Amino acid sequence: MTSDTRTLISGTDLNRRRNKVIYYTVLTVLMITFVVVFFFPFYWMVTGAVKHPAELVRPTPTFIPESWHWDTYKLAWDQLNIAHFFLNTLYYSIGGWFVQLLVDVTAAYALSKLKPVGGKLILGGMLASLMLPAAALLVPAYLTVTDVPIFGWNLLNSPWALWLPGAANAFNIYVLKRFFDQIPNDLLDSASMDGAGRVRVLWHIVLPLSRPVLAVVSIFAVIGMWKDFLWPLLVLQDPDAQTLSVALSRLSATNQVPLTEMLAGLVIASIPMIVVFMVFQRSILGGLQAGSLKG
């Protein structure tokens, strides 16, 4: 991100007075537009929740709340049981992250460094799943979860219904394998000469070297779990097991929830993602670019 890379318009272009005026006009208009379009909805959501319910539904909306009812958040947290669904989602996210890493890292390491017979074919089969749109598999995947072949489990309302399909993530395996491929084999050789086995090499050498890629995979795993809607809607039908997204959808359909508390619920559901974004924005925006351009 060097700021002096040459782009469409050169510095000399910009230094002409008329162009400077144009540049700063565009900059100002863009700033205002971005604040209104992308930040204002957040502001409205956070402040809408603390308004008095009567104020929220007034025909002329208020920009700044007349009275501040911060306890709306507490009410939503306790009475709507947002707390319970929030913790559910947190648990599903952390578990899903762990299962994804465990399954995908081991598979990628085997494919990259152990190179078992038929590995290429298996990788091809995994990558082929990238061609399957999730939507088209929805119905058979749902039926599979209700009665898993061979094992005969019924995973409905169990976290495993999210975790196991989530671990079948070809993108993860592809990205991890590519990263492992770049770790020089000589480095691993010198370790194995010191008597380290394959598993220890993975744990002590490959994983510490792979921190950046593990971070990206982890972040996207958690974000994916937190944002998912349609799949949890189908496989977690027991209200007690629901994720926050599904619960909010159900609560909004009842029409019995005060609108201010509904808004508070939306804010609470957004906070973890916004925090994750603020902390890891570099990895997220960078990972997106790496993913789009394939390294």
Add this chain to the structure above:
Amino acid sequence: MTSERPKARTPYSGGASPASRRDKLRRKVGDNVLGYAFMAAGIACFALFSWYPLVRGVILSFQQVNFVTDPIWVGFDNFKAIFDDPLFYTAWWNTLKFTVLALILGYLVPFAIAVILNEIRHFKGFFRIAIYLPVMLPPIVVVLLWKFFYDPGNGLFNTVLSFLHLPTSDWTQSPKMSMISLVLVSTWANMGGATIMYLAALQNIPGELYEAAELEGASVWQRLRHITIPQMRFIMLVLLLLQIVATMQVFIEPYQLTGTTNPDTITVMVLIYRYAFTVNNDFGLAAAMSVLLFIVLGVFSAVYLRVTRDQD
């Protein structure tokens, strides 16, 4: 990383090693056993939740399923039934409408924004974060928030419009505007991803090209037309395919904002949902519809994979 000791074993790089043949063989066998042990969980997850459902989905589309007796083979009856369903055509037409509208907005607008942002030399971080913020929100939060804005009575949009003395709209509740309303929400929530990817590609255009063009006396518009856009061709194609595949699977916006019974906004995914889980409770019909969707999207996915593989 130079070690002074003689290389005894080089299991990873497979270099020449004085190890005996039997040692080598043992290691190969060991690697295969360990390799499959390591891949077992991954293979199982893919087999159970990706490969098997694909086969099962195709089989299901030729069966009638009830959960009392074994499934009955019905040939093409499911396909005949959905072709006879007027909603089938409605759903495809609506999905096409949504996709085209979403592309006009969500494909071209991010490109224009990215080109402009790439020229901006101040507050770069702010713009990136702002446009990507909605992408981070759970989709349900986005649609429920916009539900407030769209409210025909005293939602924010109509209030602002009437304040400006512009005509108000019933948004999601009017047959004319409902689809556009869904596209607006969806675009607001997703345009950040495309913009960031375009920006990354713009950063990769070699500056010398622009310099050379400038020396030739090319105007800014000419530079845009003859350098920027040709250089961006690949990423534009990739994003076009990705967005077609993503937008054709639209579900949460109609599900939450206009309901699953509104003929103006029943999309293919909504119809699959209705066939399987609400109206018909018929997994055979839903599977048949899914197979058709899979074929349509599979074409775009295949092209996408071809295009991106050539790049590597």
